[in-house]
Amino acid sequence: MKTVSEFFSERLNVIGAWLLALLWVTPLLYAIWAAIHPIEYEANFDIFAPLTTYNFTNAWSQAPFARYLINTVMMTTMIVISQFILCTFVAFAFARFEFPFKNILFALVLLQLLIMPDILIVENYKTIRFLGIMDTILAIGLPYMASGFGIFLLRQTFKSIPKELDDAARIDGAGILRIIWNVYVPLSMPTFVAYGLVSVSFHWNNFLWPLIITNSVETRPLTVGLSIFSMSEAGVEWATISAGTLMTTAPLFIAFLIFQRQFIASFMTAGIK
Amino acid sequence: MIKTFTKIISLFVFVISLSSFSAKAVELEFYFPVAVGGAAASTVEELSNKYMELNPGVTIKPIYAGSYTDATTKAITAAKGGNPPPMAVLIAIDIFKFYDEDLVLPWDDILSDEEKENWLGGFYPAFMKNSQIDGVTYGIPFQRSTPVLYYNKDAFREVGLDPDRPPQNWDEQLEYAKKLTKKGSDGNIERYGIRIPTKGFPSWLTSGLIYQNGGKMTNGLGTETFLDTPEVIEAVQYLVDLSETHKVMRPGTLEWGATPKAFFEGQTAMMWTTTGNLTNVRKNAPFDFGVAMLPAKKSFGAPTGGGNFYIFKGTPEDELQATKDFVKWMTAPDQAGVWSMATGYVAPRPDAWETQAMKDYVADFPPALVAKEQLAYADAEFSTYENPKTVKIFNTALENVMSGTISPADAMKQAQTDIDKILKDYR
Amino acid sequence: MNKKNNLISVFFLLVPGFILLISFTHIPAVKTLMNSFFSTAKGRRPSKFVGLENYDVLWNDATFWKVLTNNIIYACGVIPTSILLSLGMALWVNSKIVGRPFLRFSYFLPTVLPLIAVGNIWLFFYAPGFGLIDQIATSLGFPSFNILGSQESSLFGVMAVGIWKEAGFYMIFYLAGLQAIPPDLREAAMIEGANKWYIFWKITFPLLTPTTLFVSVNAVINSFRQIDHIVVMTQGGPDYASTLLLYYIYEAAFMFWDTAYATTLSVVLILILCVIAIGQFFVLDKKVHYQ
Numbered sequence: 001m002k003t004v005s006e007f008f009s010e011r012l013n014v015i016g017a018w019l020l021a022l023l024w025v026t027p028l029l030y031a032i033w034a035a036i037h038p039i040e041y042e043a044n045f046d047i048f049a050p051l052t053t054y055n056f057t058n059a060w061s062q063a064p065f066a067r068y069l070i071n072t073v074m075m076t077t078m079i080v081i082s083q084f085i086l087c088t089f090v091a092f093a094f095a096r097f098e099f100p101f102k103n104i105l106f107a108l109v110l111l112q113l114l115i116m117p118d119i120l121i122v123e124n125y126k127t128i129r130f131l132g133i134m135d136t137i138l139a140i141g142l143p144y145m146a147s148g149f150g151i152f153l154l155r156q157t158f159k160s161i162p163k164e165l166d167d168a169a170r171i172d173g174a175g176i177l178r179i180i181w182n183v184y185v186p187l188s189m190p191t192f193v194a195y196g197l198v199s200v201s202f203h204w205n206n207f208l209w210p211l212i213i214t215n216s217v218e219t220r221p222l223t224v225g226l227s228i229f230s231m232s233e234a235g236v237e238w239a240t241i242s243a244g245t246l247m248t249t250a251p252l253f254i255a256f257l258i259f260q261r262q263f264i265a266s267f268m269t270a271g272i273k
Numbered sequence: 274m275i276k277t278f279t280k281i282i283s284l285f286v287f288v289i290s291l292s293s294f295s296a297k298a299v300e301l302e303f304y305f306p307v308a309v310g311g312a313a314a315s316t317v318e319e320l321s322n323k324y325m326e327l328n329p330g331v332t333i334k335p336i337y338a339g340s341y342t343d344a345t346t347k348a349i350t351a352a353k354g355g356n357p358p359p360m361a362v363l364i365a366i367d368i369f370k371f372y373d374e375d376l377v378l379p380w381d382d383i384l385s386d387e388e389k390e391n392w393l394g395g396f397y398p399a400f401m402k403n404s405q406i407d408g409v410t411y412g413i414p415f416q417r418s419t420p421v422l423y424y425n426k427d428a429f430r431e432v433g434l435d436p437d438r439p440p441q442n443w444d445e446q447l448e449y450a451k452k453l454t455k456k457g458s459d460g461n462i463e464r465y466g467i468r469i470p471t472k473g474f475p476s477w478l479t480s481g482l483i484y485q486n487g488g489k490m491t492n493g494l495g496t497e498t499f500l501d502t503p504e505v506i507e508a509v510q511y512l513v514d515l516s517e518t519h520k521v522m523r524p525g526t527l528e529w530g531a532t533p534k535a536f537f538e539g540q541t542a543m544m545w546t547t548t549g550n551l552t553n554v555r556k557n558a559p560f561d562f563g564v565a566m567l568p569a570k571k572s573f574g575a576p577t578g579g580g581n582f583y584i585f586k587g588t589p590e591d592e593l594q595a596t597k598d599f600v601k602w603m604t605a606p607d608q609a610g611v612w613s614m615a616t617g618y619v620a621p622r623p624d625a626w627e628t629q630a631m632k633d634y635v636a637d638f639p640p641a642l643v644a645k646e647q648l649a650y651a652d653a654e655f656s657t658y659e660n661p662k663t664v665k666i667f668n669t670a671l672e673n674v675m676s677g678t679i680s681p682a683d684a685m686k687q688a689q690t691d692i693d694k695i696l697k698d699y700r
Numbered sequence: 701m702n703k704k705n706n707l708i709s710v711f712f713l714l715v716p717g718f719i720l721l722i723s724f725t726h727i728p729a730v731k732t733l734m735n736s737f738f739s740t741a742k743g744r745r746p747s748k749f750v751g752l753e754n755y756d757v758l759w760n761d762a763t764f765w766k767v768l769t770n771n772i773i774y775a776c777g778v779i780p781t782s783i784l785l786s787l788g789m790a791l792w793v794n795s796k797i798v799g800r801p802f803l804r805f806s807y808f809l810p811t812v813l814p815l816i817a818v819g820n821i822w823l824f825f826y827a828p829g830f831g832l833i834d835q836i837a838t839s840l841g842f843p844s845f846n847i848l849g850s851q852e853s854s855l856f857g858v859m860a861v862g863i864w865k866e867a868g869f870y871m872i873f874y875l876a877g878l879q880a881i882p883p884d885l886r887e888a889a890m891i892e893g894a895n896k897w898y899i900f901w902k903i904t905f906p907l908l909t910p911t912t913l914f915v916s917v918n919a920v921i922n923s924f925r926q927i928d929h930i931v932v933m934t935q936g937g938p939d940y941a942s943t944l945l946l947y948y949i950y951e952a953a954f955m956f957w958d959t960a961y962a963t964t965l966s967v968v969l970i971l972i973l974c975v976i977a978i979g980q981f982f983v984l985d986k987k988v989h990y991q
Contacts, residue, residue: 013792013795013797014797014798016788016792017789017792017797017803018799018803020785020788020789020806020807021799021802021803021806021807022806024806024807024809024810024864024868025805025806025809026825026832027809027810027813027818027821027822027825028809028813030821030824030825030832031813031817031821042824043824043830043831043835045835085716086716086717086720087717089712089713089714089716089717090713090714090717090718092713093709093710093713093714097706097709097710099706099707099710105714105718108718108721108726109721110977110981111725111726111729111970111974112721112725112726113917113918113921113977114921114970114973114974114977115725115729115966115970117724117725118950118953119729119732119949119953119962119963119966120724120725120728120729120732122732122959123727123728123731123732124724124728127723127724127728142720142724143720143724143725145720146716146717146718146719146720146721146724146725148721148725149918151717152914152917153873153914156910156911156913156914157876157880157910159910160880160910176709176713190875190876190879190880191876191880193876194872194873194875194876197808197811197872198811198869198872201811201812201869204812204814205814205815205928207815207816207928222814223814223815223816226814226816226817227816229816236820236823236824238820238821238824241816241817241820241821242817242821244817245813245814245816245817248814249812249813249814249817252812253812256805256808256812257805
């Protein structure tokens with residue numbers, strides 16, 4: 001039985017959550033508005049304004065966005081998979097082992113969180129050139145694959161997994177890799193999904209390094225391609241930017257909707273300890 | 274365990290190698306910025322393709338490089354990283370920066386005397402001002418512009434002004450702006466008479482005012498500025514008086530990017546912005562509009578703006594020659610005309626305006642001529658050594674004046690002092 | 701034997717990650733940071749060793765102090781707000797509230813939208829005259845504001861965007877943390893008659909402390925590292941009113957190409973972050989409840 005105050009606090013909760021969500025989603029609502037109406041209505045919120053697909057076709061025609069999309073998908077996939085592998089290994093070492101210089105090495109990892117990669121652009125450019133992989137998708141991703149953020153996050157998660165599960169697996173004769181794969185990875189699924197989502201968003205949005213390191217349509221990601229609309233001496237073309245953004249973020253939205261289900265599914269399995 | 278480990282690493286390497294797409298080898302790369310919207314990028318590509326058709330054996334690879342700032346960043350990073358592009362279109366006023374960093378080559382070194390006379394000599398002198406140091410040419414004008422005055426003819430008619438007679442001088446500009454400023458029913462101003470954006474590149478438009486007042490900003494050698502002079506201070510005073518004293522302009526610093534929109538929405542009846550906006554305004558203004566030269570004070574005056582072709586150190590001789598041929602072609606009358614009509618930039622050579630295509634275009638759209646006519650009165654854009662820093666000091670001073678925190682005299686004096694500190698090392 | 705095996709395993713686990721870390725972070729960082737002891741090299745004047753002179757310039761640079769103050773204000777505003785909001789968002793989204801998918805989507809949305817677009821859309825919101833906020837304000841009878849164009853308000857305008865961008869990001873981690881809490885704990889408490897607040901403070905929140913640690917370290921770091929919205933919206937102006945330390949560095953490095961000063965500023969920034977973030981980590985790690 002609910003008390004009156006519980007009833008109200010529930011309602012307040014719902015209202016509060018919804019208000020916040022509506023506030024939060026306003027930029028997207030505006031982007032949709034600006035994209036589907038002609039330019040005259042960018043600032044005129046007339047409900048009866050005519051609809052148009054011009055902005056989409058205009059935006060699409062100004063740059064090879066299909067190719068940019070493919071590039072971005074390839075780049076992001078490559079980065080995230082590499083991060084999963086590399087960061088899991090390192091995080092596991094920090095979470096479960098003792099070894100000399102452990103704290104110093106971990107501080108080195110954390111240091112990566114603090115050092116802004118943009119400062120290192122000129123040096124990293126030289127390194128990429130030295131490796132002979134200029135203007136490749138690999139080059140965009142390489143500096144990011146060992147991610148201090150990922151290592152830190154996974155270490156936190158791994159540490160909160162009961163050690164008894166390790167020992168049980170070890171008794172069964174499992175080696176380290178098997179323990180990671182069979183015990184730690186499944187139980188950390190929510191974290192992997194969260195990290196994956198966040199990493200994808202970061203790299204989907206990354207601008208300066210990809211701009212510097214890529215020269216061709218075959219490697220250029222979306223953010224660099226989209227920037228063509230915003231640097232305008234002609235003033236900001238809100239309708240075009242919105243249309244371009246919607247088209248190029250649509251895949252992320254779809255992926256996100258799919259991942260939402262995975263999120264819930266992983267909760268089901270992980271919750272049973 | 275080592276076996277599984279090796280398997281994982283091999284899988285990893287395999288996954289990575291799958292995505293190691295790289296670009297095919299090219300002959301001539303060039304970076305170009307886009308500051309006027311996407312159509313410019315496709316025009317660059319069309320022109321490059323056409324050149325390749327006419328010149329088999331040469332491959333041109335235009336590389337989109339972002340805004341002017343981004344393109345400079347990309348070019349300098351590449352050059353410092355040992356991989357300079359043969360050529361790049363970069364903002365003209367960074368000429369001292371590139372020179373000081375020893376990244377660019379003088380065009381004079383690869384031109385014959387005849388070319389120097391006929392080709393270099395055939396550009397508008399106003400554009401060459403930001404392209405040379407001490408008579409040596411480092412940049413070839415390509416996408417150049419000047420600011421112009423756009424005005425709302427319907428608004429003019431509404432307040433009884435002659436729509437075919439734009440303001441000719443500062444006093445008229447102020448008088449018209451007062452007539453055009455309109456208050457709404459709630460007492461708030463719903464339309465300002467004029468808008469001269471001051472956020473972004475305030476120094477550019479303000480230098481128009483300075484030139485109109487007979488002032489001089491730099492000594493042309495990049496080593497000295499004259500901001501603390503009466504002509505400059507008066508110009509800045511005129512600007513801030515528009516919003517502070519006469520209330521014909523929205524107060525505070527005004528966004529460059531939002532200015533055309535404010536114009537279209539009827540929130541300002543006149544605006545100062547680049548001629549590069551011509552196509553945008555033509556397409557989107559929901560009213561009858563006119564274009565005029567910036568009003569005069571002691572004379573007409575305007576700064577030039579935009580980007581030049583630069584060539585980089587470390588480029589092999591044969592690529593330099595091929596680059597020269599390409600740039601000569603790109604600035605030739607037909608191509609300059611195509612470029613100008615597609616983007617709104619001013620064709621940088623008098624002969625470009627004589628082609629039939631350009632004559633037809635101008636007959637169809639007379640506002641395109643305004644910037645060209647203004648060239649007779651145009652002067653260099655603010656440019657010195659350490660330009661990004663000195664321009665920022667100047668811009669910041671202007672922003673402070675516009676937000677009412679400091680008087681024009683004090684601001685210019687302070688800016689002059691700060692800039693002197695930087696430039697004294699170069700004298 | 702066991703210890704040796706362990707060390708070998710650790711070695712193999714750490715090596716791939718550390719090779720990349722060192723090649724792309726630590727070595728370039730050391731190389732770049734050495735620049736803070738030299739003057740900026742120009743093509744025509746090679747750099748020369750100047751010792752601590754750059755640091756001296758920094759100490760006397762009034763703009764640096766202004767920018768540092770901005771950053772502290774920014775951090776104090778954005779960090780607690782975004783963490784609290786994110787915790788609230790996670791709790792809401794994790795509960796059986798109506799319209800959950802919509803809430804989840806809206807909160808996470810800012811992370812998904814590219815900054816180029818987001819910055820420009822917010823520019824529109826803030827634009828005086830025809831911008832959304834101004835339209836609403838004037839229709840309610842308020843005068844028109846130039847939020848981003850005034851020295852007093854531009855930092856706060858930028859902070860709002862910062863909070864908007866960060867909260868959903870942290871929500872994801874709180875969600876992951878919440879979903880790792882065994883539901884039987886909560887059920888057991890409810891059977892014993894505990895109310896929602898009790899469950900939250902005694903069970904949920906303590907079990908979320910690993911996540912809170914992670915989120916707060918990141919929030920501190922991000923409040924010094926997130927400048928993309930400033931690049932697009934205000935370019936640090938007017939007169940450095942909305943400039944954060946990293947933007948000041950970015951300007952010195954990529955607009956002025958004053959590499960020596962940029963790296964000097966970077967060293968200072970990294971030191972500040974070191975002290976706050978790593979210190980925070982090592983101190984709080986002891987208080988975190990691990991199972």
